[in-house]
Amino acid sequence: MKLPVLSETTRALETCGYCPKLCRAQCPVSNAEPRDSLTPWGKMTLAWLAERGDVPSDLGHADVVWGCSGCFACRNACEHDNPVVPTLLAARQHVRDRAAAPAGVERLLARHAKRSKWVTERVARASRRLALSERAERALLIGCGYWLYEPELAFKLSAALQKLVGDFKLVAECCGAVHAGAGDTLGLAVQRQRTQLALAGVSELLVYDPGCAMAVAHDAVRTVVEVVADSLGELSPMPARLAAIGPLRYHDPCQLGRGLGIYDAPRRVLERLAGHPVAEFRHRRREARCSGAGALLPQSFAEAANGIARQRVAEHDELGGGTIVTACSQSLRQLRRAGADVVDFAALVAEGVTPK
Numbered sequence: 362m363k364l365p366v367l368s369e370t371t372r373a374l375e376t377c378g379y380c381p382k383l384c385r386a387q388c389p390v391s392n393a394e395p396r397d398s399l400t401p402w403g404k405m406t407l408a409w410l411a412e413r414g415d416v417p418s419d420l421g422h423a424d425v426v427w428g429c430s431g432c433f434a435c436r437n438a439c440e441h442d443n444p445v446v447p448t449l450l451a452a453r454q455h456v457r458d459r460a461a462a463p464a465g466v467e468r469l470l471a472r473h474a475k476r477s478k479w480v481t482e483r484v485a486r487a488s489r490r491l492a493l494s495e496r497a498e499r500a501l502l503i504g505c506g507y508w509l510y511e512p513e514l515a516f517k518l519s520a521a522l523q524k525l526v527g528d529f530k531l532v533a534e535c536c537g538a539v540h541a542g543a544g545d546t547l548g549l550a551v552q553r554q555r556t557q558l559a560l561a562g563v564s565e566l567l568v569y570d571p572g573c574a575m576a577v578a579h580d581a582v583r584t585v586v587e588v589v590a591d592s593l594g595e596l597s598p599m600p601a602r603l604a605a606i607g608p609l610r611y612h613d614p615c616q617l618g619r620g621l622g623i624y625d626a627p628r629r630v631l632e633r634l635a636g637h638p639v640a641e642f643r644h645r646r647r648e649a650r651c652s653g654a655g656a657l658l659p660q661s662f663a664e665a666a667n668g669i670a671r672q673r674v675a676e677h678d679e680l681g682g683g684t685i686v687t688a689c690s691q692s693l694r695q696l697r698r699a700g701a702d703v704v705d706f707a708a709l710v711a712e713g714v715t716p717k
């Protein structure tokens with residue numbers, strides 16, 4: 362069976378299909394699970410063959426389109442700046458429309474309604490505790506990953522931002538990244554509508570989780586990391602407190618770094634709080650290596666995702682260990698699962714914001 366709608370992305374697919382795999386060494390997934398079909402070339406070529414009807418687009422042949430963490434590292438080596446991530450996300454929709462996503466992805470989708478309900482309840486409770494106005498023109502989207510797994514941290518970040526920027530309303534709707542990563546065409550369309558409704562009348566949208574900042578459709582998105590970096594004077598240095606959990610080593614989340622191009626802002630904030638520049642991974646900024654957490658890789662290729670995280674933690678240990686700081690809910694959980702001490706950027710900011 363062909364994937365006819367994929368013809369919209371034919372050019373990107375062909376570009377990879379005819380390429381001598383220039384980006385092969387960049388891909389964390391095929392590095393963790395060495396298979397030709399998991400290289401960027403392999404994943405794109407398989408989607409291309411499915412588009413042409415040369416291989417079946419059932420899950421047994423096409424699940425490799427989920428073998429991508431959305432890290433954008435292949436772009437570093439690509440002379441064509443080929444859009445691998447959006448092309449593979451589009452391919453996921455077409456494969457899922459004809460078969461199903463990997464079992465772990467389907468399980469996540471099945472839990473989505475319950476997860477959304479929990480997020481809505483927690484956001485409502487936090488809004489009441491902080492006496493936030495429903496009618497504020499500024500909104501704050503922290504990200505479902507934080508409200509689900511780090512609700513107290515999400516609350517503390519909201520309180521800190523209230524001190525820094527004043528009033529806003531909290532957004533409980535999902536940015537749509539879960540549906541996009543799953544290849545859930547209908548769910549994505551419905552979620553986009555719900556988010557659009559929730560953001561009606563919002564003139565500025567602050568977003569913390571960088572995956573949400575990449576996924577959400579709004580004209581005036583500002584990342585929380587940048588907002589905080591623009592308010593350095595409001596942060597109290599706490600070198601003794603951080604020395605106790607340090608040394609701190611900053612991990613560039615792929616969506617914040619290669620995705621949004623934000624490298625200096627988090628480092629400026631951490632330097633202000635620690636009183637000195639924080640430690641770095643060998644590969645950092647544009648060359649930073651993925652944690653393995655993105656684009657539902659832990660739900661589709663769990664072994665590869667865990668292997669990638671273990672590589673990051675091994676490098677961290679080789680460099681002297683300490684505590685990793687990251688600014689992405691999925692990286693936070695994935696690196697912790699791999700055994701590292703990890704603290705979220707938001708937790709440090711919440712502690713550092715000077716009480717008024």
Ligand code: SF4
Binds near residue numbers: 380
């Ligand atoms: S992403 Fe670029 S370098 Fe990698 S296989 Fe495709 S065209 Fe080649």
Ligand code: SF4
Binds near residue numbers: 389401432433434
């Ligand atoms: S975005 Fe990252 S995980 Fe996906 S194919 Fe490119 S290098 Fe591999």
